[in-house]
Amino acid sequence: MLVTGSFRPMRCGVGDYTRRLAGALAARGDLEVAVLTSKSGEGEPPIGVQRFAIVDHWSLGAAKTVWRLLRSWRPAVVHLQYPTQGYGSGRLPHFLPLLAWASGARVVRTLHEVTTWDRLASVKQVVTFALQALAPGTLIVVRPSYRSMLHPLLAWMTRPRRYVFVPSAASLPRSSLHGDSWERVRSSYLGGKQRLIVFFGFLYPPKGADLLFEIADPATDRLIFAGATGSNDGYVRKIRELAASERWRGRAEVAGYLPDEDAADLLTVADAAVLPFRDGGGPWNTSILAAIEQETPVITTALDGPREDSERGIYFARPGNIEEMKKALDRLASPSARRPPVIARSDPWSEVAARHVAIYRGGRRK
Incomplete structure (x- = not known):
């Protein structure tokens, strides 16, 4: 039990x-x-x-x-x-x-x-x-x-x-998107931008979701915040205000909670998942594991950063180091290289x- x-x-x-x-x-x-x-x-x-x-x-x-x-x-x-x-x-x-x-x-x-x-x-x-x-x-x-x-x-x-x-x-199943359906979902989220950057997880201050507005580039990027908003209304309001600001208006969306399959589809069409945890993350974070399951590049933080896990496509910056995460995002999030996963995996x-x-x-x- x-x-x-x-x-x-x-x-x-x-x-x-x-x-x-x-x-x-x-x-x-x-x-x-x-x-x-x-x-x-x-x-x-x-x-x-x-x-x-x-x-x-x-x-x-x-x-x-x-x-x-x-x-x-x-x-x-x-x-x-x-x-x-x-x-x-x-x-x-x-x-x-x-x-x-x-x-x-x-x-x-x-x-x-x-x-x-x-x-x-x-x-x-x-x-x-x-x-x-x-x-x-x-x-x-x-x-x-x-x-x-x-x-x-x-x-x-x-x-x-x-x-x-x-x-x-991973808390999410592997996305089943492929071919035209993958392209269609990706285009619907991109909204004419070049890169799709996703934050997936609970919107709490320690998760550092607000830092995406500094890490990403409004000239090229579309931001999607997916995950439960929880009970921290003040922080969620801050995220919504930043998304509606002059710099990011029309380029950022707070999607809120998504069903598992929809969240998996969003992550699999994203160019990167950016998870700038203020206290550092690691293999115990289900948000990181969810992105890895979709073979999506991850930029996150770790107390022992900077370091990179190239095999799984994860870059660990030092918590709070915006410039470091910007450089990692520019290097790892390549729209021209983004393709749907083709290798089936056993259920972890x-x-x-x-x-x-x-x-x-x-x-x-x-």
Whole structure:
């Protein structure tokens, strides 16, 4: 049983990850898969996945509801996802590992973000982290060298736990566009410009979407911002104002959330995906992986930049270095060389699922 605070139609990167993982696990045919989520996560689950959208608020008062499901469905493994937007400020997620362990299940947790010391702003948050760290179960991380990124005290708290690095995969399917349909979609987005530059992901200040207006060139480029706008209305308003400015009017569009297939089509016809994360990115970022899946060049940032992964078509600039990203964009985004992907790939989620099954079936319940 996978547990996530967010599931479709809720907008959350970890929720999308959980949905893809659940579908890949069920597709194997040798597992019974369920997802426990919020009442708002009532979207159609992947084939073969049972969905229990039964939690109204993730407060301690919902523990009884969760316990009843655990006792009735009796999962062999409970796999918890942290953090998710759907959990909100509820306290129950901090106690879920102990609740799952008490039900007799093996407990697995995936940590999608690094908890650094500066994020623990109060004694209450430190205690909460300690409670999570000391809870039973294997910890899956999507970032390499996770433990080394923690504050020494936080690393000490988690020293009894087993960490397993499992790389993520793209949140989007591979686009099926080809030939005339590819050209038609590309032309519809270009609007007469030479290059199509895309930002894909949530519109939050740390994602750095506003920097595209400095990196791209209004004389040659068309900008498309695709992704959920989230709850940061002030930042989204800033992006819309920049798009409507005299310099960019008619050359930039905030498309907002797109269905998976449409988002994949947009990325596959783009000349580049520009993702100037203010805190740096890496192979754990689903936006980067989504662009790679479409074989679209990526200009992004990394704390250890500048560097280039030429095999996958990614340039990592230093966070905030506009000139560096401009030069990388001019070098990598060549409209004359842009063509639809021609090599079919196997579904990367099948490998991710296999790695998870090995964890589920290995080790001891502790």
